[in-house]
Amino acid sequence: MVEFKFKNGFLKVLVINFIACLSVYSQDKTTLVTINKTEDAPVISKHIYGHFAEHLGRCIYDGFFVGDTSKIANTNGVRNDIVEALKKLQIPNLRWPGGCFADTYHWKDGIGPLDQRPTIVNTWWGGVTEDNSFGTHDFLNMCELLETEPYLSGNVGSGTVQELADWVQYTNFGGKSPMSDLRKKNGRNEPWKVKYWGIGNEAWGCGGNMTADYYANEYRKYATFISDWENTGGIVRIASGASSDDYNWTETLMKNIPRNMLGGLALHHYSVIDWKKKGDAVSFTEEQYFKTMTEALKMEELVTKHAAIMDKYDPNKKVDLVVDEWGGWYEVEKGTNPGFLYQQNTMRDAVLAGATLNIFNNHADRVRMANLAQCVNVLQAVILTKEAKMILTPTYHIMEMYKVHQDAKLLPIAFESPLYTFNNESLPAISVSASKDNNGLVHVSMVNVDSKKENKIEIDLNELTVKNITAKVLTSKTLQDHNSFDNPTKIQPTNYKGFEVKKGKLTVIIPPFSIVMIEGK
């Protein structure tokens, strides 16, 4: 696609053969990005960098958890290599046990002696038999190993208020009570003090096909009994939120749930080309890439509009917007169980992740938690395993590059993005966010969504003085490139020299479909 500007200012777009466009060419214009130092800008909550682990496919079993008799090095059955890799990401929270699975899960099935635990059928994901060998103790102890905060999703769809209230008492109460006695009998004296509690999942769908009004009432009832057992004010109750652009769901919940009962309101949005024809995770066309990115960049509109509704009922922004499921969703890898949602992860996913995290950072005043779906072997995973082997995906590397934004102060940015055009449709080609951490380090993360053109960015640092600038890039030859079990390090961040500082201006070249992180002090 080439753009011609005619003398009369009329912009004509000429579509030329896609094959002829494969070579890289540069944007003639430089994009000016202004970064402002604003005292009242919000802090980017580290919880935006959260993850999600469901009893789905090979996420828990044959993923995180191999059992303590496995030859793969493990701690109480949890793979050591996964723990080490996730600790490097500083994952701030981990959501469990679902997803759709959460509304079928009865936590008491997963405690006590292994040989006495009942089996259930995982009806949502492959119809496999779940033996409940990975339960509450296993998950919460694993969170301690990972040094991350657990986020438990309670069963509203097929559970009871009593069951969920008991779970909170079991995990959080230090005093004497039936549930804390049971916990102690099962080998754990001190409570884990779980802070984040989801009251159901996708209540509009797999969580019970409820209407927004009906769920708002259910939520109020559950929230009444899901109490902070030690009155420390430590519990955050999160309501099952809207699917993508269901703004009525957000409006109804915000209107009908009292503020003191609501810590967070969820939102789920997956970047799917077409639910009936999701396309291959690796062999995709430019058209499919463009569609995936269209869905990914829609997140900007979604959080803006959901946040505006929340502002109406909660002008002081007390309630968090929690995007607790996001990511790319493609057809499962050929030859794998269709219910296991196993897919590879390419540079397309890296661009998707970088651009989405920039959106969350820039909306840090309301988006205070998010969970990539999912952590290991499912959907847009950061880790894939095959027997004893483990690979870190391009999305892992984005999470690693971006961890510098966790709990750093947002630096608001302003710029007008050039366009990435395909088949007469356009998307913003550039995505940027910036922050300053407690040590005074400034980080600017930049994504070039354009699949063919490199983009030049000139950063006006305004009153910020930034020295000793270094950069890293995540890039590759083709969008379809990925790490495989035979070539696990094909894609990884490298030091980047494609920038220059002249007369106080920082100019950065971003290659097509690449992500650059600048650091300076």
Ligand code: AHR
């Ligand atoms: O992440 C996979 C599934 O997607 C989750 O179980 C569900 O909440 C969503 O529909």
